[in-house]
Amino acid sequence: MRILSLVMMFALVACSSLRYTESMSPSSSNDPGVTVMTPPYLQNMSQTGMVIMAEVAENIPLAVEYGKTTGYGFTVPMELIASGGGTWFCRGIISGLEPGTTYNYRLVLPSGDGITGNGTFATSPARWEDFSFAVLGDTQQGNTVGSHGDRIYWEADVWEPGNSMFSHMVEQEISLFLGIGDHAADGDDYSRTRLSYLDRMASILGQHVPYFISWGNHDGNSPDHPLRLAADMPSRWRTDSLSVHSPGYGSFAFEYSGVFFVCLEHFTTTALAADDPGNDITNGWLDSVLSSRKARDARFRIVSVHVPPYCERWIDGDARLREHLVPRLEKYNVDICFSGHMHGYERGYVNGVHYVIAGGGSYLDCFEPLVYEWPHMLIGGQVNGEPANVPGEYRRQSSYGVLGPPEPIEGGIFHGYARVSVRGNNLIMDMHGFNADGSYIGILDSFEIK
Ligand SMILES: [Fe+2]
Ligand SMILES: [Fe+2]
Missing domain, CATH: 2.60.40.380 (Purple acid phosphatase-like, N-terminal)
Known part of the structure; x- marks a missing residue:
């Protein structure tokens, strides 16, 4: 039948x-x-x-x-x-x-x-359960620096440690993955989408773990671009006309087991004129979702935006996000703001909000200078004019296929992803570090929210 x-x-x-x-x-x-x-x-x-x-x-x-x-x-x-x-x-x-x-x-x-x-x-549980999720951005390329310099990490397989990080997440039995954007070098190009996204993120991780993406500046700026066609996000369910959105394009919000997530789209949050401080950079959508009953009743609120409001290496962050997004993170009791864009790790805390940059998904921004010191950004970057080194050591190749000796991690420049464990009303974020060949270093930084 x-x-x-x-x-x-x-x-x-x-x-x-x-x-x-x-x-x-x-x-x-x-x-x-x-x-x-x-x-x-x-x-x-x-x-x-x-x-x-x-x-x-x-x-x-x-x-x-x-x-x-x-x-x-x-x-x-x-x-x-x-x-x-x-x-x-x-x-x-x-x-x-x-x-x-x-x-x-x-x-x-x-x-x-x-x-x-x-x-x-x-499927997502109806009740609040203990669970964990992983967060990582900028898996867009291999791990050689290329046009950004000549520092070589692991030529024997340039897709390490990205592949091993995705496999590690699966072994950790996470319930979902949050991508912070830049998941292809050019999301408007099929072959680039094939290399970094289809053959890795989708194949290694997505077979086992559902993932959500706050889109970044490399991901293609049109709903018709290959990377965007290869994804299906809750933006598919939006019915408003406040911005352009499709299954693979636009900002969206979703809830999982009492945790409320907002993923902002790079190309609609930055394209809008935002001179009016009353503008939430999404024509009112962000205010509406963060003030919703579901967001207010959640045990934790997480916002993901590709470009960081605060950053110390390469750029100081983004002034428009500091003017329009940061006050809303504080007003609506957002617990963590995850970003990427800078390829490394930084972390800070101010006015009740944790700011985490977890952009170590491909090549590292080791040649980018420290450009600004935010007093509340304490991990990675710099503190009092000196590099704020994450405790631990990192290994890259010494010659082809040979892993060199451990070197001190400088200012948050290492490969790693954040794993967030939610246990009752507690949340713990652990930063898992990896050597250039994909071998596991361990947990290099942690914080807890009660
Ligand atoms: Fe990037
Ligand atoms: Fe970026």
Whole structure:
């Protein structure tokens, strides 16, 4: 019965869709006729839904089968869209799920034959539970400095330690990942999106962990750019016209187990004229979500914005964000503001808000000078005119494929990601450091909010 109705459903989809082409042919499980370019990855998690995305080489009707067991029982057709690289991004938007529940899923052909193995995902819990999430920005490139200098970190695999950091997050059994932007060198370019995002962030992390992104300046400035087409965020559910937004473009907010997250879009928060101090840089959207009942009732509030309001290396931060965003972080009791853009680590605390820069996802800004000293930025950067060195040591290559001796970490220049653990009404952030080859250093900095 199920297979019969599935075939009928595909017939309807195929007949009504311009995307149906002659490449569609009867398939068997031995020769499915589909090349999976990017395995399924998890997007847009909520209490009742999930979006399954993947990338295939052929324009062919596909669906997601899902259910509480590997018998599945439910099917939703996938939408296909040209990637810009001759391939197709496909997404299945699943709704009507139960909160805090694990589901099985796979991608199938109209024949009912699976083209991927069984995967699992869990929906957001309805109750407050202990959980953890990870945060990292600027995974856009390899770890050689290139045009930014000649310091070489690990030539044997320039995608380390990024790959190992993503794998480490999966091993830590985080419930979600928060990307702070710059996840491709050029999000408007398919091949760059393939290298840093599809082959790494989506494939290594996204297969196992749903992720959310506050978009950065390298991520492409149009909803039609390949990186943006390859993502599905809660901006898809926005109904207002306060700014441009699509599934892969724009600011959005979401809640997970009593923690309220706001992810700001770089290209809509900075493009707006913001001379009026009453302007929240989002035409009122930010004020509306941070003053919402859901935000006020949350146990913690987290805001993510790619460019940091305060920074000490390379730039001093962003004056417009200090004028328009910082007062709102304080007014609405935001606990942590995460940023990237500067490729390294800095941390501070002022007027009730923690500011964390966690941009050590690819090459490091070791050649950028310390340009400003904010009195409240105490980790990384500088304190009283001297580099504020994070305790610990870091190793990069001494020659090709050989890891050199430990060197003191200078001013927050190391690779690492933040892991945030929420336990009841306590929150702990640990900064996990990695050597250039992807080997693990340990926790290099921590703070706690009670
Ligand atoms: Fe960056
Ligand atoms: Fe950036």
